[in-house]
Amino acid sequence: MHPTTPLRRAWAPFAVIVGWAVHDPDHAFERLGQLTPLTLLAAFGVLLPAAALYGFLSWWYTHYAVTPSELRIRTGLLFRRTAHIRLDRLQAVDVTQPLLARVFGVAKLRLDVVGAAKKDELAFLSEREARALRGELLARAAGLAPHTAHEVAEAPAEHLLRVPPRSLAVALLLTGGTWLALLGALVVPGVLWLTTHNLWTVVVSAVPLLGGAGARSVGRFAAEYDWTLADSPDGLRIDRGLLDRSHETVPPGRVQTVVLAEPVLWRRRGWVRVELNVAGSANSVLVPVAPRPLAEAVVARVLPGVSVPADFARPPARAGWALPLWWRGQGLTVTDGVFATRRGLFERRVHLVPHAKVQSVRRTQGPWQRRLGLADVSVDTGANKTVTARLRPAAEASRLLREQADRSRTGRRDARPDRWMTDRTTGG
Numbered sequence: 001m002h003p004t005t006p007l008r009r010a011w012a013p014f015a016v017i018v019g020w021a022v023h024d025p026d027h028a029f030e031r032l033g034q035l036t037p038l039t040l041l042a043a044f045g046v047l048l049p050a051a052a053l054y055g056f057l058s059w060w061y062t063h064y065a066v067t068p069s070e071l072r073i074r075t076g077l078l079f080r081r082t083a084h085i086r087l088d089r090l091q092a093v094d095v096t097q098p099l100l101a102r103v104f105g106v107a108k109l110r111l112d113v114v115g116a117a118k119k120d121e122l123a124f125l126s127e128r129e130a131r132a133l134r135g136e137l138l139a140r141a142a143g144l145a146p147h148t149a150h151e152v153a154e155a156p157a158e159h160l161l162r163v164p165p166r167s168l169a170v171a172l173l174l175t176g177g178t179w180l181a182l183l184g185a186l187v188v189p190g191v192l193w194l195t196t197h198n199l200w201t202v203v204v205s206a207v208p209l210l211g212g213a214g215a216r217s218v219g220r221f222a223a224e225y226d227w228t229l230a231d232s233p234d235g236l237r238i239d240r241g242l243l244d245r246s247h248e249t250v251p252p253g254r255v256q257t258v259v260l261a262e263p264v265l266w267r268r269r270g271w272v273r274v275e276l277n278v279a280g281s282a283n284s285v286l287v288p289v290a291p292r293p294l295a296e297a298v299v300a301r302v303l304p305g306v307s308v309p310a311d312f313a314r315p316p317a318r319a320g321w322a323l324p325l326w327w328r329g330q331g332l333t334v335t336d337g338v339f340a341t342r343r344g345l346f347e348r349r350v351h352l353v354p355h356a357k358v359q360s361v362r363r364t365q366g367p368w369q370r371r372l373g374l375a376d377v378s379v380d381t382g383a384n385k386t387v388t389a390r391l392r393p394a395a396e397a398s399r400l401l402r403e404q405a406d407r408s409r410t411g412r413r414d415a416r417p418d419r420w421m422t423d424r425t426t427g428g
Contacts (some may be wrong), residue, residue, distance in 0.1 A: 001059055001062055001064075001122070001123075001124060001125065002104075002106045002124045002125055002126055002129075002229060004104045004106055004124060004319075007190065008425075010054060010212045016017065016199070016221040019219060022030045025416055026040070029306065032267050038102070043064055053116075054159055057077050057122070058075075058077060060073075061075065061076060061077050061080075061389075062075045062161065064122055066133075066137070066140070068090070068140065069086065069087060070084050070085055070087055070113070071084075071085040071137060072084055072085070072119060073085070073122065074345060083120050085111055085113055085348065086113070086121060087137060087140050087141040088136065088141060089113050089114070089142045089250050089428050090113060090114075090138070090247065090251075091109065091112035091113060091114055091121070091254060091278070092111075092112040092249045092250070092251050093109060093110070093111055093112070093134045093137050093138060093248040094109070094110040094112070094130070094246065094247060094248040094249060094251065095108075095109060095110075095127075095130050095134055095246075096106050096108055096110055096246045096247070096248075096382060097241075097245040097246070098243075098244045098245065098332070099243045099244055101124060102150055102244075102245060104124075105126065105127055106124040106125060106126055106130075107124065107125060107126075107127045107129060107131075108121050108122060108123030108125070108130070109121065109122040109123075109126050109130055109133060109134060110300065111137075112251075118350075123205065131247075132231050134382065137149075138234050146150050155233035156232065157230035157231060157237055157337055158230060158231045158232070159228070159229075159333075160228050160229045160230055160231055160236075160297075160298060160301070160400050161228070161229050161287065161290060161294055161298065162226070162227065162228045163226075163227040163228075163255070163265035163287070163290065163389075164291060165221075165225060165226065167271075167289055168221060168224055168225065168289060169225070170284065170289070171266065171271060171273075171289035172217045172220055172221055173217075173267035174263065174266055174269075175217075175263055175265070176263055176264070176346060177216070177322045178216070178217050178349065179241075181209075181212065182210075182214055185206065185210045185212070186410075188205055188209060189202045189204075189205050189209070191204035192205055197243050200224065210336040211389050219244070220288075221242070222241070222242040222243055222244075223240065223242075223244075224240055224285070224288040225240065225242035226240060226241070226242070226243060227239075227240045227287070227288055228240070229286070229287060231300065232303055234249060234251075235249045235250050235251045235409070236249070236252065236286065236298075236301065236302065237248040237249055237250075238286070248288065248311070250276065250278065250302070251278065254278050255276055255277070255278055255302050255354075255357075255385065256277045256353070256354075256357045256383040256385060257276070257277040257353050257357070257387060258275070258276060258286075258299055258303060258351075258352040258382035258383050259274070259276070259277075259304055259349055259351050259352070259381055260274055260275075260295065260299070260350040260352075261273040261274075261275060261347060261348075261349050261427060262347065262348040262349070262350075262399045263346070264345075264346045264347065264348075265348045266289075267348075269291075270288065270291050271289050271291060271292070272289075272291075272292050272295045273285070273287065273288060273289055273290075273295075274286040274287040274290070274299065275381040275384045276300060276302070278383060279383065286298065287304070296308045299352070303337065303352065304336065304355070305337055305382065306335070306337040306338050307335075307350065308338050308340075308350065308352070309333045309350075310338070311333060311334060312331025312332060312333050312341075313319070313331060313332055313333060313391065313420050314327075314328065314330065314392075315327055315372075315374070315390075315391035315392060316393060318373070318374070319372070319374060319391035321358070321368075321372055322368055322369060322374060322391055323343070323390070323391060324373055326343065327391055328346060329343055329344045329345040329392055330342065330389075330390050331343070332377075332389040332392065334400070334403075334404070334407075336367060337355065338350050338352045338353055338355065339352075339353045339355065339358065339379055339387065339404060339407075340353070340355055341387055341388065341389045343390070351387045352368065353381060353387050354377055354411065355404075355407040355411030356408070356412045356414070357382060357411075357412030358379045358380070358381065358404065358408040358411070359380045359381055359403050360379070360383055361377070361378070361379050361380075361382045361401055361404045362377075362378050362380075363375050363376070363397050363398060363401045363403055364376045364378065365394065365397075369391070370393075373396035374391045374392065374393065374394060374397075375385045375392060375393075376388050376389065376390050376391065376392070376397070377389045377392055377397050377400045377401060377404070379404065
């Protein structure tokens with residue numbers, strides 16, 4: 001690993017002390033007050049070398065090796081741990097650079113593996129080495145020979161879109177969650193003032209509420225800043241981040257559901273947000289904000305041969321007795337490629353589920369729905385995601401149940417394998 005890696009672990013002894021102080025603050029402050037300046041200097045004289053030694057040893061005992069079939073990561077000073085990551089189970093290999101890592105010119109690899117609860121990491125490598133190793137891992141996952149995989153570079157990419165910072169900032173300001181958080185930060189202190197007339201109580205409640213409302217928007221802006229999307233043989237690549245830079249990949253063939261979100265304040269501008277559900281992956285946003293035609297073109301890259309439906313069939317008018325007002329936001333359409341639903345009045349969300357990704361389909365009907373002659377049809381995907389077409393006529397729901405089961409069987413039979421593409425000329 002890179003020689004700066006020990007800095008990643010050196011803070012651990014300090015974290016132990018801070019954790020003890022937080023757990024028992026009274027005792028901690030009492031003991032701190034009893035220490036003389038000379039004792040404090042002596043303590044730091046011991047603690048700093050101990051932290052440096054711990055960081056060095058954790059780096060010295062961390063190794064990795066790439067074999068034709070797996071990546072092995074061995075860590076541990078006292079308790080040894082060896083992770084065996086099968087290359088044919090890789091979901092994605094992302095290169096990320098926290099702010100301090102950018103200063104030192106290093107990066108870490110995050111490996112997303114099917115069935116793993118969390119991502120394994122290799123931290124830190126030089127940025128050049130991290131990208132080269134990523135290309136080699138993807139090439140081996142695609143089935144290239146070891147000697148060939150070691151020589152390939154990162155596959156070329158076709159630029160698709162870039163989200164301008166100004167558009168991102170305006171979109172965040174026009175998001176309902178931002179205004180609801182701000183409204184809560186203003187209303188709660190006002191109510192407390194009317195009920196208590198205690199300025200201190202108002203200040204104590206207002207500061208964290210206003211800070212939280214601002215931090216939510218600022219945090220999203222920093223995370224989604226300079227969002228760039230490109231298409232390559234190994235999937236859709238995302239580069240983003242103001243302080244921490246991230247180079248992520250949406251793996252081909254593993255997208256279970258695509259969601260187009262359209263908040264009410266975005267509609268006049270024709271903007272949408274594209275989200276994903278990927279089996280075993282943390283990737284959730286594909287495009288934070290973009291004009292609808294451009295977003296739909298990106299969806300066509302994710303789901304080849306699929307276009308976003310324009311028309312959705314509403315539930316019958318009697319559905320208003322089961323879901324007053326909001327029934328008008330429900331809709332369903334089924335095409336040759338996807339099971340598509342629409343829901344929401346203030347934030348319209350369109351869910352697209354490829355037939356090949358449907359794991360199960362079911363029809364549910366509560367007592368009130370039975371009286372109204374209505375039923376729900378739900379499809380489950382491999383990403384533990386359920387998409388439901390609500391309040392459909394009972395006869396239509398029964399027909400959808402049978403037809404969707406047939407479409408799913410046919411779709412899985414004709415679907416492309418969920419592996420990295422091998423029709424590339426260079427790189428991973």
